[in-house]
Amino acid sequence: MTVRAEDADLYSLVYASTAASSFDDEVFGSLLEQSRRDNGARGITGLLLYRNGRFIQFLEGPEAEVRSLLATIEKDPRHTGVRVLNDGHPQRRQFADWTMAYQPVRESGSPPPAGFRSTFDDLDNLDEPDGVLRAARELSLWFRVRSRDAP
Numbered sequence: 001m002t003v004r005a006e007d008a009d010l011y012s013l014v015y016a017s018t019a020a021s022s023f024d025d026e027v028f029g030s031l032l033e034q035s036r037r038d039n040g041a042r043g044i045t046g047l048l049l050y051r052n053g054r055f056i057q058f059l060e061g062p063e064a065e066v067r068s069l070l071a072t073i074e075k076d077p078r079h080t081g082v083r084v085l086n087d088g089h090p091q092r093r094q095f096a097d098w099t100m101a102y103q104p105v106r107e108s109g110s111p112p113p114a115g116f117r118s119t120f121d122d123l124d125n126l127d128e129p130d131g132v133l134r135a136a137r138e139l140s141l142w143f144r145v146r147s148r149d150a151p
Helices: 025-042 062-073 129-149
Strands: 010-019 045-051 056-060 080-090 099-105
Touching: 010 045, 025 056, 025 062, 045 062, 056 129, 062 080
Parallel strands: 045 099
Antiparallel strands: 010 056, 010 080, 045 056
């Protein structure tokens, strides 16, 4: 596999955090607009997931830019408990077409079926790094399938 010149220093990470206060659609719209503009200028792509006051974000791009963005996020008063779940140097981008894709993850009104496990909740189990990585990959796949099948 050939690595594109612009991705020679490709770095990715997945982090989780908790919102310091609730986010409504207007606040998210503003956040996404700013993120997409700034990320595009920095060569960063990624995905933001939000559920019940919790964020999971995938970031990828030049290592210095991604690390700088994470440092900014860690200081952002809208986040608490920022934890890097996984990071590394992939051979290619997972979200090359999105400066910041977004998908709200809604809770179901009914109880989960027997045997159900929440990939979102799996990300909290830092004692099992392989499980965290698997959960992050499942969320990434879930989003790509949903975005491909969207009307």
